[in-house]
Amino acid sequence: MTRFCIYCGRSGSRENPIVEGVCLECRIKRRELYVLKNRDIRVDMCKICGSVKIGYKWFSTNSLEEAIDVVVREVISKSLKPLHGVSNLHISGYRLLSSVSWRIFVEITVNGVYGGVEFSVKDRVTVFFSPVKCPRCIMYDSRDFEAVLQIRGYQLSRVEKVVEQEFRRDCRLLRDFIEAIKQSNGVDIFFYSKGAARKLARRLQHRLGGVIYEAFEETGVRSGKQHTRLYIVLKPSR
Ligand SMILES: [Zn+2]
Numbered sequence: 001m002t003r004f005c006i007y008c009g010r011s012g013s014r015e016n017p018i019v020e021g022v023c024l025e026c027r028i029k030r031r032e033l034y035v036l037k038n039r040d041i042r043v044d045m046c047k048i049c050g051s052v053k054i055g056y057k058w059f060s061t062n063s064l065e066e067a068i069d070v071v072v073r074e075v076i077s078k079s080l081k082p083l084h085g086v087s088n089l090h091i092s093g094y095r096l097l098s099s100v101s102w103r104i105f106v107e108i109t110v111n112g113v114y115g116g117v118e119f120s121v122k123d124r125v126t127v128f129f130s131p132v133k134c135p136r137c138i139m140y141d142s143r144d145f146e147a148v149l150q151i152r153g154y155q156l157s158r159v160e161k162v163v164e165q166e167f168r169r170d171c172r173l174l175r176d177f178i179e180a181i182k183q184s185n186g187v188d189i190f191f192y193s194k195g196a197a198r199k200l201a202r203r204l205q206h207r208l209g210g211v212i213y214e215a216f217e218e219t220g221v222r223s224g225k226q227h228t229r230l231y232i233v234l235k236p237s238r
């Protein structure tokens with residue numbers, strides 16, 4: 001164990017511990033407690049419904065504040081990586097500094113533990129929202145989807161994992177897949193074909209248990225044929 005900080009020469013103390021030869025205060029000054037992969041964050045935001053796209057998923061939000069909340073939780077928090085033995089790294093708070101149209105300046109408070117001592121530092125990120133139209137709004141406009149699988153009442157992380165595995169296993173499912181949209185108590189998965197929606201519903205039922213309900217909606221005549229849309233609900237059996 002080094003007793004003195006290689007930068008400031010002070011010996012370590014209870015409030016200013018030394019780890020790998022550097023004291024906490026010097027780490028803070030030198031910004032060596034964590035890396036934040038990206039300080040300019042670009043996020044697609046639907047100009048109609050306000051949903052934001054994180055990875056391949058869309059999250060519905062009701063305001064710019066809610067959208068920022070999703071970005072802090074789902075993007076910024078996950079792009080923090082601790083350095084030099086820092087543990088329990090997390091964002092403890094944030095505030096909006098200012099916004100210019102679709103560009104928002106956010107101050108985040110990052111907390112963690114260094115050498116057994118809790119620290120708290122401020123940092124800044126810029127969030128750029130790109131106005132787009134989300135798949136759901138595109139779909140509702142074009143009325144193009146044939147089937148929706150609505151999964152309700154399961155633990156969402158479990159559902160996501162199983163769905164991803166099934167998509168990986170069967171590329172024909174993925175071919176007919178349009179979009180998955182999180183809802184407050186589950187997820188809606190949109191498909192171009194009824195067959196794909198039914199196939200996924202059966203596989204999820206097999207793996208998660210539960211019951212399937214089907215309903216049809218008539219969506220008018222197209223090229224001389226009556227067109228219907230299939231709604232499938234999968235939920236745990238009581
Ligand atoms: Zn030092």
Ligand SMILES: [Zn+2]
Nearest residue numbers: 046049134137
């Ligand atoms: Zn939308």
